[in-house]
Structure formats: structure tokens, C-alpha cells
Amino acid sequence: xxxxxxxxxxxxxxxxxxxxxxxxxxxxxxxxxxxxxxxxxxxxxxxxxxxxxxxxxxxxxxxxxxxxxxxxxxxxxxxxxxxxxxxxxxxxxxxxxxxxxxxxxxxxxxxxxxxxxxxxxxxxxxxxxxxxxxxxxxxxxxxxxxxxxxxxxxxxxxxxxxxxxxxxxxxxxxxxxxxxxxxxxxxxxxxxxxxxxxxxxxxxxxxxxxxxxxxxxxxxxxxxxxxxxxxxxxxxxxxxxxxxxxxxxxxxxxxxxxxxxxxxxxxxxxxxxxxxxxxxxxxxxxxxxxxxxxxxxxxxxxxxxxxxxxxxxxxxxxxxxxxxxxxxxxxxxxxxxxxxxxxxxxxxxxxxxxxxxxxxxxxxxxxxxxxxxxxxxxxxxxxxxxxxxxxxxxxxxxxxxxxxxxxxxxxxxxxxxxxxxxxxxxxxxxxxxxxxxxxxxxxxxxxxxxxxxxxxxxxxxxxxxxxxxxxxxxxxxxxxxxxxxxxxxxxxxxxxxxxxxxxxxxxxxxxxxxxxxxxxxxxxxxxxxxxxxxxxxxxxxxxxxxxxxxxxxxxxxxxxxxxxxxxxxxxxxxxxxxxxxxxxxxxxxxxxxxxxxxxxxxxxxxxxxxxxxxxxxxxxxxxxxxxxxxxxxxxxxxxxxxxxxxxxxxxxx
Amino acid sequence: xxxxxxxxxxxxxxxxxxxxxxxxxxxxxxxxxxxxxxxxxxxxxxxxxxxxxxxxxxxxxxxxxxxxxxxxxxxxxxxxxxxxxxxxxxxxxxxxxxxxxxxxxxxxxxxxxxxxxxxxxxxxxxxxxxxxxxxxxxxxxxxxxxxxxxxxxxxxxxxxxxxxxxxxxxxxxxxxxxxxxxxxxxx
Numbered sequence: 044x045x046x047x048x049x050x051x052x053x054x055x056x057x058x059x060x061x062x063x064x065x066x067x068x069x070x071x072x073x074x075x076x077x078x079x080x081x082x083x084x085x086x087x088x089x090x091x092x093x094x095x096x097x098x099x100x101x102x103x104x105x106x107x108x109x110x111x112x113x114x115x116x117x118x119x120x121x122x123x124x125x126x127x128x129x130x131x132x133x134x135x136x137x138x139x140x141x142x143x144x145x146x147x148x149x150x151x152x153x154x155x156x157x158x159x160x161x162x163x164x165x166x167x168x169x170x171x172x173x174x175x176x177x178x179x180x181x182x183x184x185x186x187x188x189x190x191x192x193x194x195x196x197x198x199x200x201x202x203x204x205x206x207x208x209x210x211x212x213x214x215x216x217x218x219x220x221x222x223x224x225x226x227x228x229x230x231x232x233x234x235x236x237x238x239x240x241x242x243x244x245x246x247x248x249x250x251x252x253x254x255x256x257x258x259x260x261x262x263x264x265x266x267x268x269x270x271x272x273x274x275x276x277x278x279x280x281x282x283x284x285x286x287x288x289x290x291x292x293x294x295x296x297x298x299x300x301x302x303x304x305x306x307x308x309x310x311x312x313x314x315x316x317x318x319x320x321x322x323x324x325x326x327x328x329x330x331x332x333x334x335x336x337x338x339x340x341x342x343x344x345x346x347x348x349x350x351x352x353x354x355x356x357x358x359x360x361x362x363x364x365x366x367x368x369x370x371x372x373x374x375x376x377x378x379x380x381x382x383x384x385x386x387x388x389x390x391x392x393x394x395x396x397x398x399x400x401x402x403x404x405x406x407x408x409x410x411x412x413x414x415x416x417x418x419x420x421x422x423x424x425x426x427x428x429x430x431x432x433x434x435x436x437x438x439x440x441x442x443x444x445x446x447x448x449x450x451x452x453x454x455x456x457x458x459x460x461x462x463x464x465x466x467x468x469x470x471x472x473x474x475x476x477x478x479x480x481x482x483x484x485x486x487x488x489x490x491x492x493x494x495x496x497x498x499x500x501x502x503x504x505x506x507x508x509x510x511x512x513x514x515x516x517x518x519x520x521x522x523x524x525x526x527x528x529x530x531x532x533x534x535x536x537x538x539x540x541x542x543x544x545x546x547x548x549x550x551x552x553x554x555x556x557x558x559x560x561x562x563x564x565x566x567x568x569x570x571x572x573x574x575x576x577x578x579x580x581x582x583x584x585x586x587x588x589x590x591x592x593x594x595x596x597x598x599x600x601x602x603x604x605x606x607x608x609x610x611x612x613x614x615x616x617x618x619x620x621x622x623x624x625x626x627x628x629x630x631x632x633x634x635x636x637x638x639x640x641x642x643x644x645x646x647x648x649x650x651x652x653x654x655x656x657x658x659x660x661x662x663x664x665x666x667x668x669x670x671x672x673x674x675x676x677x678x679x680x681x682x683x684x685x686x687x688x689x690x691x692x693x694x695x696x
Numbered sequence: 697x698x699x700x701x702x703x704x705x706x707x708x709x710x711x712x713x714x715x716x717x718x719x720x721x722x723x724x725x726x727x728x729x730x731x732x733x734x735x736x737x738x739x740x741x742x743x744x745x746x747x748x749x750x751x752x753x754x755x756x757x758x759x760x761x762x763x764x765x766x767x768x769x770x771x772x773x774x775x776x777x778x779x780x781x782x783x784x785x786x787x788x789x790x791x792x793x794x795x796x797x798x799x800x801x802x803x804x805x806x807x808x809x810x811x812x813x814x815x816x817x818x819x820x821x822x823x824x825x826x827x828x829x830x831x832x833x834x835x836x837x838x839x840x841x842x843x844x845x846x847x848x849x850x851x852x853x854x855x856x857x858x859x860x861x862x863x864x865x866x867x868x869x870x871x872x873x874x875x876x877x878x879x880x881x882x883x
């Protein structure tokens with residue numbers, strides 16, 4: 044029954060998605076209000092039907108209705124209820140339902156918020172949403188049906204991949220999907236602007252906030268993924284440049300570039316073609332990412348089981364790329380006659396350079412990701428591209444980006460005078476240089492980390508310096524205290540200060556990455572009870588093994604007493620978990636950390652329990668916690684930038 | 697002007713999309729083995745009935761070496777064919793060896809009972825599969841009388857191909873390419 048209802052909702056939604064494509068096109072041509080209203084209604088019906096289908100699938104998962112194949116493959120009777128719910132996005136078919144669900148939620152929000160605005164653009168915006176929605180519904184209905192039934196009905200299900208039974212499963216996929224799907228909003232407006240030829244700044248002003256929201260979810264999705272990888276997967280790293288990680292990161296680059304370059308278009312009416320290209324690129328990359336994960340053309344730990352959906356996604360990707368860039372090429376004569384750059388020393392050129400860096404990073408990562416394909420197509424030999432390539436090409440680009448993060452927000456628009464440069468940068472640059480020299484004297488001698496930390500300090504000092512000047516002025520003019528001055532500044536110019544806080548967060552993240560990449564140490568040894576492993580100032584005493592039967596698996600823990608110098612940090616118990624239906628064990632690493640460094644213990648193997656020998660791997664990773672703290676600061680900054688404060692400014696003035 | 701821009705756009709996008717489409721025709725997990733035509737790495741296998749077999753002691757006989765696991769569907773699919781081939785060939789100085797990897801002993805034994813497997817089988821202690829570079833199961837190596845790997849097959853093996861490759865190994869013919877059937881990746 045659930046299966047039939049679910050399938051029915053998907054088909055009804057698909058019919059309305061198709062009407063949602065036709066009706067707005069007719070509405071735009073005939074200017075008939077009823078047609079536009081019916082296009083909006085089509086979005087509403089899609090929202091209702093897809094929500095229904097998603098809830099039905101969740102209901103089937105929660106009630107372990109094993110007559111549905113997807114449920115039988117992704118839950119068991121022993122699965123706790125929250126992992127039954129997360130089973131919705133635990134495998135291919137359900138993950139597409141989640142995607143489509145988020146898409147229709149965005150579509151419904153846009154349709155209702157802009158009910159009375161953007162009368163020229165809206166029909167096309169709704170049509171684009173329906174095109175994307177129709178594609179996903181088509182795949183769900185015909186290529187990867189989550190409501191497919193099996194008979195005979197199995198007595199118990201197979202269960203989720205044990206790696207996915209983790210609290211982060213509640214957050215990482217939905218965050219990432221929301222980020223991916225959120226980019227449909229600016230894309231739909233950009234397409235509407237191209238189709239109607241209304242290529243002024245309206246679509247950019249309207250979608251700016253939406254883009255920030257999508258960017259926020261994308262950033263958080265990637266960071267939570269890194270956190271999950273580091274805290275749970277138990278290999279001691281947080282980023283492996285796996286094709287699918289790259290696929291999740293790549294849209295972030297043009298989205299970030301876009302958030303900066305739209306400011307140039309708002310202020311100077313430049314870069315119109317560029318901005319359209321960036322948003323098309325960002326949206327296409329979200330589809331490309333879905334294609335990569337679901338087609339199985341590249342080997343990846345994240346890959347879903349491959350099936351016929353790969354070809355559908357490739358066809359849709361072709362439609363999006365050729366359709367969008369084709370339209371852009373066709374319209375490009377209307378996008379001419381832009382003002383030129385006045386000077387290389389200006390905010391617009393700093394933003395332009397930032398864009399060049401981000402897009403270069405995008406193409407180097409894209410090249411590395413698909414290089415195995417290129418090489419096999421050209422030479423017939425399969426080559427894999429690993430972390431060393433990505434690290435060595437990405438590090439210099441990201442350092443340049445950090446430098447521009449210091450320059451961009453402070454340099455003047457149009458043409459920076461020497462006076463402006465001296466006033467904004469003399470102190471921060473000198474202070475950063477002094478800090479760099481201090482680090483060198485202190486013992487940081489490697490070039491990249493030294494340059495990195497100096498540049499990070501430069502960004503922090505420019506921000507502190509700028510805020511200090513502004514607060515001082517405010518206190519003088521309005522006689523406010525320090526905190527109320529800060530609050531007024533932030534509220535009156537929330538985009539700017541939100542952005543600066545985000546920059547501070549990014550500085551912390553880069554600091555964590557630089558520290559953990561440049562100064563990590565690790566040791567591995569097989570220990571008998573009573574043996575000690577020493578690494579930097581830690582030593583680890585092996586006290587024994589302990590096996591226990593858990594509800595879903597058998598667990599073997601290694602008991603280790605951890606000392607920092609002679610200070611006893613207590614017993615830690617990294618473990619290996621054996622799930623009955625899966626071949627290799629799942630590790631549970633243990634981490635003890637401070638703001639300065641993490642010590643990370645992995646049980647990599649053990650002998651028979653009675654022999655009491657364990658193989659232990661210990662990593663010491665400096666500064667890594669700042670990646671997560673930086674993520675929190677980015678979140679705060681984003682909130683500050685988009686929080687709908689009441690506008691009291693006019694009253695005060 | 698417009699036409700030219702459209703043409704350039706297509707010219708850039710078409711090869712990229714073509715490349716991605718080409719991706720459907722290849723297997724990203726596939727690892728070509730450097731072992732074909734090389735001496736097989738020696739190993740010691742303790743069979744489930746407690747006998748110890750060393751590969752080096754089997755010189756002079758053709759060895760059929762099969763890596764499998766009880767949870768692997770393609771291994772189940774070929775199990776009957778392998779046993780049938782063994783019963784037909786066991787008098788022709790051919791040795792069949794099965795090595796269960798990434799498996800539990802009781803599951804492996806149940807599998808052997810289910811398919812009534814009579815040729816010697818044992819559990820990998822961890823290094824046999826690694827020294828043969830096994831990455832997808834079932835994976836099968838044909839070793840000729842001189843101890844050289846004459847053919848390697850990843851995935852299910854049909855009875856015809858099996859007999860042909862045993863015959864080739866007996867005549868010291870080394871295949872130029874590996875074969876592939878449906879397999880379960882273990883990486």
C-alpha cells in the first residue's frame with residue numbers, strides 16, 4: 044500500500060512538473076495571469092506530492108516494511124529508529140528523493156515569496172525549477188524507484204552500511220544537499236534573466252541572500268564531512284581528495300567567486316557575463332557531482348552502487364551545460380558595453396584576481412579528478428591522481444587567496460590612492476611581517492607554513508585594524524561604549540562585518556589545515572600488555588584487550604593509558620567493530636585534544652583475544668581543532684550577514 | 697558572430713561530455729596485474745582439514761588458484777562450475793586450490809558444504825591475497841608447470857574458458873591479457 048501510494052505521488056508530481064514547464068512559458072507569452080497562477084499551483088502540488096512521497100518512504104523505513112526493496116536493503120529490525128530515518132539518504136534511490144524534496148521546498152519558498160514581484164522573471168524562474176524537478180522525478184519514477192517491491196518479503200533487512208550508522212549521518216548529507224540544491228535559486232533567476240533579456244542587476248540583488256544561504260550549507264556540509272571523516276572513519280585525516288569529496292567541494296569555488304564578483308557588478312556594473320558564467324558553472328557542478336557519485340565512472344569510497352541513473356545524469360548535465368552556456372553565448376551581445384577597470388590597484392581588481400584564483404583552483408581540481416579518464420582515453424593506461432598532486436597545486440593558490448582576503452575588503456573601489464593603501468595596510472602588513480620574523484626565530488623554518496602563517500596574520504590584522512578605526516570613530520561621534528559601538532557597526536553594515544567575520548573563520552580553518560598538514564607526526568607499533576609507545580611528548584601504555592557483544596555488532600577494544608609527559612590522561616579505548624553482514628571491520632578511533640594539538644589513536648589490528656597483542660597507530664596533529672572552531676565562526680559570520688535585523692537606521696538618522 | 701560563439705561553446709563542452717560518456721565503458725576499479733608471465737609468489741596454505749600445502753612443492757603440475765569468499769555472490773555463481781571442472785580434470789596432474797579471504801571460518805565451511813567442494817581449500821592468513829594483488833573476487837590464477845602465472849581472471853569464470861586456460865597452461869602458453877567477469881570489489 045505504502046509502495047503504491049508513494050509511486051503514485053511521484054507520478055502525480057511528475058505530471059505537475061511537466062505542466063510547470065509548459066504553463067509559465069505560455070504565461071510569459073500570453074501574459075495571462077491565470078496561467079502564471081497555475082504554474083505556481085503546479086509548484087505547490089509538486090511540493091505536496093514529493094513531501095508525501097518522502098514521508099511515506101520514511102514511514103516504510105521506520106515501520107521496517109520489508110516488502111519494499113529499498114527498506115529491506117537499508118534497515119534491519121535491530122536498526123535504531125533515527126538510523127531508520129536517515130536511511131532515507133543512505134542509498135541511491137532514497138538520496139534522490141531527499142534531493143527532490145529539498146528542491147521542491149526551495150521552489151515553493153521562491154514561488155510564495157516572490158508572488159507579487161519580478162513579474163517578468165518569475166514565469167521563467169518557476170519553469171526552470173520545474174525542469175530540474177521533472178528531471179529528478181523522472182529518474183525517481185523510471186530509473187531508480189525507491190518504492191520497488193520485492194517478493195518473497197524477507198524476514199529481516201540487510202541494513203545500512205555500518206559506516207553510515209553515525210550521528211553525522213543526520214547532518215552531513217542533508218547539509219550538503221541543501222547547499223547543492225540551494226544553488227538552483229540563483230541559477231533559475233540567472234536563466235530567467237538570460238531568457239527575458241532583462242540583464243540588469245535585479246536578479247543578482249534578489250538572489251544574493253539565497254546564494255549566501257546555499258554557500259553556507261555547502262561550506263557546513265563539507266566541513267561536517269571532514270569532521271566525520273576525522274572523528275569517525277578512523278584514519279586520522281579529514282580530506283583525501285577523493286573524487287566525490289572534490290565533487291562536493293568544486294561547486295563551492297565558483298559559488299564563493301560569485302559571492303565576491305556580484306559585489307563588483309552591484310557597484311560598478313561590470314562582469315555581467317562572468318557572473319552568469321559562474322552561477323551556471325556552480326549549478327552544473329552540483330549536477331556533475333551527483334553524476335560522479337551515482338554513475339560509478341570513477342572509483343571512490345563515497346560511490347553509490349552504480350546503475351542506469353548515470354546515463355540520465357549525463358544527459359541532464361549535457362542539457363544544462365549546452366543549454367545555459369549556449370543561451371549565454373546567444374545573449375552575449377546584450378551584455379557588452381561594460382565599464383573598464385580604472386586601475387589595477389582597486390577593490391574590483393582584487394575581487395577579479397580572487398575570482399581568477401578560485402576558478403583556477405576549480406579547474407586544477409577538476410583536471411585532477413577526471414585525469415584518470417583523460418589518461419585512459421588518450422593513452423589506454425589508467426593513472427590515479429593522488430593527494431600529492433592536489434596538495435601541491437592547491438596550496439599556493441589558497442595562499443594567494445588568503446592574501447587577497449586581506450587586501451580585498453580594505454582597498455578602495457575604482458582606484459586606490461597611495462594614501463588609502465598606506466592608511467589601511469601599513470600597520471597590518473608591518474605587524475604581520477614582525478610576526479613572521481618572530482615565527483622564524485621561534486623555529487618555523489619551512490617556507491610554505493611560514494608564508495602561510497604570516498599571510499593569515501596579515502588578514503587578521505587588517506580586519507582588527509579596520510574594526511578598531513571604525514569603533515574609535517563611532518565612539519567619538521556617538522559617544523558609545525565599546526560593545527554598543529561594535530553592535531551598531533555590525534547592524535548598520537551587516538554584509539560587510541558578516542563578511543569579515545566569515546573571513547576570520549576561514550583564516551582559522553586555513554590555520555588548522557596548514558598546521559595539521561605541515562607538522563603532523565605518526566607512529567605505529569605492535570604492543571604486548573605492558574608495552575609503551577612513545578610519540579612526541581606522549582606515551583601510551585597498553586593494558587589489554589576487551590571484547591563485547593553490542594546490539595548490532597561485536598566490538599573489540601584496546602585499552603590504553605595515555606600520558607602527556609608524566610600527566611595521566613586516563614584510559615582510552617580505540618576499537619574495531621565487526622558487523623555480521625559486512626566483510627571488513629569498522630574502526631572507532633579515539634581522540635584527545637587541546638587547542639594546540641590532537642593526539643589520535645587507532646586500533647589497526649589485534650591478535651587472538653587471549654594472546655593480548657594489539658597494533659596501535661598514534662598520530663599527533665597540531666592545530667587541527669581550529670578547523671572546526673573556524674567553521675563555527677564562519678557560521679556566525681554568515682548569520683550576521685543575513686540576519687533580518689529591524690532597520691532602525693533611518694529613524695536614528 | 698552569434699553562430700561563432702555558439703560553436704565555440706559547443707566545441708568546448710562536447711569533448712568534456714564525450715569524455716564523461718566514455719567513462720561508462722571502463723571500469724575504474726580495474727588494476728592490470730604485473731604478474732602475468734611472471735613466477736607466482738610462493739605461499740603456504742593450511743587447508744580446512746589441516747594439511748599444509750606449499751606452492752613451490754607443486755612444480756610440475758598445473759595449479760588452478762581461486763580466491764573467494766562466502767559473502768560474494770559471483771563466487772557463489774561459479775562454485776558449481778569449479779567443482780565440476782575439478783571432478784573432470786583431477787586425474788590430469790592438475791591441482792585446484794581455493795583460498796577464502798575476508799571471511800569467517802564457519803561461513804567459509806558452510807559454503808564448501810553447500811556446494812560439496814572436494815578440492816583443497818583454506819583460509820588466507822592475510823598475506824596470500826596481498827602477494828597476488830587480489831582486488832576483486834572471485835579472482836583466479838592459472839600457474840603452469842614451471843610455476844609461472846599463465847592467465848589471470850577477475851570475476852566469474854565459465855566452464856569453457858576454465859578448461860581452455862588449463863589446457864593452455866599445460867602447454868606453457870601465457871595469455872597476453874587478463875580476463876574479466878562479474879566480480880565483487882574488495883578494496
